[in-house]
Amino acid sequence: MAASLCALLIVAATSEIVLDGALGRSPLIPKSPSIAGWLSGIGERLGYRVFLIALLVSCAAYAGLIAVVRARERGRVSARFVIGLVVVLHVIVFAGPILLSTDVFSYIAYARLGVVHGINPYTHGPVAIASDPVFQYVGHTWRQVESAYGPLYTLISYPLALLGVTGALWAMKVEALLASAGTLLLVWRCAAARGFDPVLAVLLIGTNPLYVIYGLGGAHNDLLMMLAMMGAVYLMVARPATSRREGAAAALIVGGALAKATAAALLPFMIVSRRRLAPIVGALLALAAGLLAGFLAFGIHGVDLVSALNRDAAFVSSDSFATEIAHLFGKPGVFPIDHDLLKGALVLIVVHLLWRTWRGYDWVAASGWSLLAISVTSTWLLAWYILWPLPLAVVCRDRRLLVATLAVQSMFVIHQITPLLAPVS
Amino acid sequence: MSSASSSAESAEGRWERLPPWLRPRGVELPGKGELRWIETTVLVLVGILLAVATINDVARQTGVNHRLVADIRTWRLYTGHNFHNVGVDQHLLGPATKREVVCGNDVPGAPKEEIQVCLVVDGPIRDGRRKVTAGWYLRAHSEDDVRSKRYGCFGPDGAAFCP
Secondary structure, eight states, X not given: OHHHHHXXXXXXXXXXXXXXXXXXXXXXXXXXXXXXXXXXXXXXXXXXXXXXXXXHHHHHHHHHHHHHHHHTOTXXXXXXXXXXXXXXXXXXXXXXXXXXXXXXXXXHHHHHHHHTTOOOXXXXXXXXXXXXXXXXXXXXXXXXXXXXXXXHHHHHHGGGGGGHHHHHHHHHHHHHHHHHHHHHHHHHHHHHHTTSOHHHHHHHHHTOHIIIIIIITTTOTHHHHHHHHHHHHHHHHSSSOBHHHHHHHHHHHHHHHTTSGGGGGHHHHHHHHHOSHHHHHHHHHHXXXXXXXXHHHHOHHHHOHHHHHHHHXXXXXXXXXXXXXXXXXXXXXXXXXXXXXXXXXXXXXXXXHHHHHHTTOOHHHHHHHHHHHHHHHOSSOOGGGGGTTHHHHTTSSOHHHHHHHHHHHHHHHHHTOHHHHSOOO | OOBHHHHHHHHHHTTTTSOGGGSOOXXXXXXXXXXXXXXXXXXXXXXXXXXXXXXXXXXXXXXXXXXXXXXXXXXXXXXXXXXXXXXXXXXXXXXXXXXXXXEEESSSSSTTSSOEEEEEXXXXXXXXXXXXXXXXXXXXXXXXXXXXXXXXXEXXXXXXXXX
């Protein structure tokens, strides 16, 4: 009964955001081709107040649902119930507009730069195709910026450019949906292989409000990266363990990193944990193939991921913990020295985790901690960044990681509520 | 392809030369849990820091929003124009000063398309508005931080803001 009520609240809150968002003309809904117009007659324009109330309701119901499932009703909450809830949430968000981010239009713009206009997306930003129909949808901050995504992701998105802007947008939504479905399937299998409750593991990710509303709602390519990550984890935890599987797992991580560089965080922990040649060989072969493909397609700029990462590391967002701590100590914001201090802290954390992994600590947990540390120490924090450690947290042997990840997500949500306390308009 | 477990045994043998505390392990040894206790303590302390920083930032931003509302209301009451597009710059005079610059057109029109009236507002919020300490006019299509485009400065501190 309690589980059903929580599920109903999550579905209702998500539906409210999607139906109101379908009307467009909201600061929370990016300007977009009309892909959800058929839903627009039901809701009202999405304002901060309604969005934040729906988000908070969804978060409270998510916490309640987990508590109920863990505490007493596990026997009464069937796998069918959880899968059904996850499917319903995915369908609702898939049918709706793009939520809360213009990133997907940057993905499409980079693809159209290369395919339609013959311009290298690693040397030119979307501003180079200002007359292209996608340009009006690209976020102002990103119009001058060259692609920071890996060459593999750009090559995957290239064929989608041929579908036109609306077609490519739907294709990106399908890609995000399939990546999410694949990630959840792999999470189920990893949890089962490691002796955890797969139903709870899938529930923790598939109904997570940040995952559903921000990650899936924005059709972010982080979902594709998480799919590669979980594919690698599954290959490593599945029995029997073979060198081929370990090599393939390392290759998958490199593939994920060639889509979005953050995935590379898993590789050192996997290698240190196994201490065998197969993952190193797999990683090197995949890296060589990926870099060669990237170089042939985009030249040297396409494989120069370090400069892209350095450029992005200099960005500062008001939601980052670094900015919040700066404000706490009376500073107006993050200074250059803070970037160095944060990088130093991150290095210390990773070294400690590598040492712990060398001495037998669960490499999946160590990878998850490192991803959480990357997002917490980053000066550019977005909601979908704090999704990275979640699938690892639900299948690792250190429960503290799950608690820490959910705590960080909670703090992110709390940081959003100012417009609710002091509306400006 | 060979089984990974058989190759693992021979591979693990190469670490025998290392002192025991440096050797790799397949699984952690059950110990007193001191390291785990230290890690958990550090995590809790970091968590408290992040939580305090988050709450502080929400309170700070709430104060900023209250000031923003009061600034816009002050501009509308001072100029007598109930315009929708009024811009507030909270950084121009230093974010810590809480002195803000509020600009809006002096006649109806698109933002910054007409001559703008800018006010420097300061002090606490009383009756939903703040004190105007200075002001100036700004030529159309100008940013409010371009000093050379200002003219007709007024108010007690007005002289300090014109070229």
